[in-house]
Every structure is written in structure tokens, then in C-alpha cells.
Amino acid sequence: MSALRLGAVLLTGFLLGCAIYGCSPVKSAKAASLKPDGQRNAAPDFALKDADGKTVRLSDYKGKVVLLDFWATYCGPCKIEIPWFMDFERKHKDQGFAVLGVDMDDEGWDAVKPFVADVGINYRIVVGNDSTADKFGGIEALPTTFLIDRSGKIADVHVGLTSKGEFENAIEQLLQAPAKGGGIMEGSARPAGGSGRVALPAELVGAR
Amino acid sequence: MWAQGNQYLTAEASQKLVAKRGTAAEAKIAVSVQPGFHVNSNKPSEEYLIPLKLTWTPGGALEPGEVVFPKPQLEKYEFSDKPLSVFTGDFDLVARFKVPAEASQGPGIMLGKLRYQACNSNSCFPPKTADVRLSYQVQ
Numbered sequence: 570m571s572a573l574r575l576g577a578v579l580l581t582g583f584l585l586g587c588a589i590y591g592c593s594p595v596k597s598a599k600a601a602s603l604k605p606d607g608q609r610n611a612a613p614d615f616a617l618k619d620a621d622g623k624t625v626r627l628s629d630y631k632g633k634v635v636l637l638d639f640w641a642t643y644c645g646p647c648k649i650e651i652p653w654f655m656d657f658e659r660k661h662k663d664q665g666f667a668v669l670g671v672d673m674d675d676e677g678w679d680a681v682k683p684f685v686a687d688v689g690i691n692y693r694i695v696v697g698n699d700s701t702a703d704k705f706g707g708i709e710a711l712p713t714t715f716l717i718d719r720s721g722k723i724a725d726v727h728v729g730l731t732s733k734g735e736f737e738n739a740i741e742q743l744l745q746a747p748a749k750g751g752g753i754m755e756g757s758a759r760p761a762g763g764s765g766r767v768a769l770p771a772e773l774v775g776a777r
Numbered sequence: 778m779w780a781q782g783n784q785y786l787t788a789e790a791s792q793k794l795v796a797k798r799g800t801a802a803e804a805k806i807a808v809s810v811q812p813g814f815h816v817n818s819n820k821p822s823e824e825y826l827i828p829l830k831l832t833w834t835p836g837g838a839l840e841p842g843e844v845v846f847p848k849p850q851l852e853k854y855e856f857s858d859k860p861l862s863v864f865t866g867d868f869d870l871v872a873r874f875k876v877p878a879e880a881s882q883g884p885g886i887m888l889g890k891l892r893y894q895a896c897n898s899n900s901c902f903p904p905k906t907a908d909v910r911l912s913y914q915v916q
Contacts, residue, residue: 642825646896669851729897
């Protein structure tokens with residue numbers, strides 16, 4: 570009798586949960602944001618200096634999942650996301666994941682170094698320029714964050730403040746996926762499409 | 778560093794400034810921020826934010842003085858713990874000038890630059906400058 574009652578309670582809870590949250594094992598909105606493999610463009614390569622003056626190329630990260638964050642010190646929404654990215658770096662760096670921050674302050678390192686030291690950013694930062702922004706579709710809104718798969722292709726783009734869970738979900742999916750060839754990180758000079766720029770989805774550039 | 782690209786505000790003198798030599802004068806500059814955006818005030822509430830600032834190109838018959846800003850709004854955004862000191866919508870700046878006694882009589886144009894940094898509710902945009910033209914007549 571008590572087993573029947575327990576069963577009824579569990580079934581009711583399951584049905585109620587389905588009604589509220591849906592019954593799909595993966596939450597649809599987060600899973601759906603990754604582009605299908607066939608629709609991903611290769612990430613444009615760049616060579617920029619880090620705080621130590623070392624040249625950093627995006628192609629150095631071949632084989633890793635990369636969260637590429639365009640940000641600036643005057644950008645409040647960027648400052649919300651940075652601690653999340655530090656968490657991701659800590660949590661996933663041993664799984665072939667890296668965060669790379671591209672700062673877009675006009676003042677360059679004079680603005681960035683104090684901020685990086687103050688916050689204790691644990692991932693690599695480079696200072697970008699117009700050319701870098703242009704390669705990635707003429708970035709203007711900050712933050713703009715690209716998730717790049719192990720093949721060097723752009724799997725996801727977020728313009729503006731995004732939820733931590735959405736990033737986390739996408740990163741985990743990308744880490745689980747096997748690497749496939751064809752990204753610019755394997756030697757091509759231009760992304761698929763040949764323009765040298767990444768086309769941001771129209772709905773993401775509406776504010777620009 | 779960034780290309781100027783889109784502007785998120787416009788700024789223009791409300792009317793021609795007519796002033797006599799040896800006096801002080803002031804001009805209203807009408808500023809209009811695009812709906813959905815805000816710009817930091819002239820005295821942002823956080824050190825890292827870039828203030829609104831009007832500067833005039835040297836030259837011309839008028840000597841630039843103080844710029845008077847309206848009272849800013851304190852707005853709370855998702856990305857900030859504390860309310861931010863901002864301007865939104867339409868507002869006026871008052872630009873003050875001195876007209877030297879020896880200033881040349883006649884018409885002229887003062888060229889100014891309004892530097893601002895805009896954000897919306899979830900993104901920020903690089904600092905930009907909007908050109909301001911003020912026509913004047915010295916009598």
C-alpha cells in the first residue's frame with residue numbers, strides 16, 4: 570500500500586516537473602544555441618601581444634575549446650561575466666578548454682593591467698585593435714563572446730550579457746564533442762565564405 | 778582606436794549665439810540619446826566609467842568656459858550592483874563663453890566635440906565623439 574502511494578507521489582512529481590520544465594533531458598534553449606557542425610565558420614586567426622609581450626595566436630589553441638571574450642574595462646556587463654570565465658578556466662582547463670580575453674580599451678595595457686591585477690584574472694588577456702574586431706564581424710557591442718570548438722570553428726556567438734548557465738552548457742557540449750578538421754587554425758588564412766570576416770547573426774547585431 | 782561607427786546620441790546648438798564684445802555668453806547644446814541607450818554622466822558613479830565631456834577646438838572669437846550639465850539620473854541596471862549616474866533621452870548642456878573686448882566683430886563657428894560612452898541594458902559600446910557646431914555673431 571505504501572509502495573503504491575510512493576509510486577503515485579513520484580509519478581505526480583514527474584508529471585508536474587514535465588509540465589513546468591519540460592521532459593527533454595537537455596534544456597532546449599541552452600542546447601539549441603550551438604550551431605550545427607555544418608554551419609560553423611572557421612575562426613579568423615590573429616596575432617596579439619599578452620601582458621608579457623608574448624605573441625598569442627588564436628591558432629595556438631588548436632585542439633582546444635576556446636571561449637574568446639571581447640571586453641573592455643569600462644564595460645559593466647563584461648565585469649559580470651569575467652568571474653564566470655575565471656570559474657570556467659579553473660574548472661575545465663584540464664579538459665582542453667581555455668578562455669582568451671581580447672581587451673578593446675583605447676588605452677590598452679595602461680587600462681588593462683591594473684584591472685587584471687585587481688580582479689586576479691586567471692586566463693590570458695591580449696589587447697585587440699580595429700583589425701581584430703573587423704575580422705570578427707566588426708564587433709562593437711561589448712561583451713561579445715565566441716565559443717570556438719576543438720576544430721577552430723565558431724560554434725556560438727553571444728552579444729551582450731549572457732547567463733552563466735548558457736555558457737556552461739555550451740562549453741560542456743563542446744568539450745564532449747570530438748574534434749573535426751577544417752578550421753582556420755589548421756592553416757587556412759580566411760574563414761569559410763572567404764571574406765576574412767565572421768558574419769554575426771542578424772538578430773545579434775540589431776543594436777549596432 | 779575604434780572606428781567611430783554608429784552614434785548613439787546627437788548634439789547640436791539650439792540657436793545661433795549672439796554676444797557683445799567684453800561680455801559673457803552662453804549657448805544651449807541640445808543632446809538626444811537614442812531610446813534604449815544611456816550615456817555616463819559628467820560625473821560617473823564608478824571610477825572605471827568614462828564621463829560625458831564637451832570640449833571646444835581652440836580658435837575663434839569666443840573663449841570657452843564652464844560647461845553646465847543637468848542633474849543626472851540614478852538608474853539601476855542588471856549589470857551593476859549600484860545605481861549608475863547617467864543621462865538618457867533629451868537634455869541640454871549649457872556652454873559658457875567669454876567674449877574678449879578685442880574680439881573681432883562678425884560671424885564665426887565654434888567646433889566642439891562631445892565625448893561619451895554609451896551602454897544599453899546588457900551591452901556597452903566604445904567611447905565616441907559627436908561633433909558640435911555653434912554659430913555665433915560677435916557685435
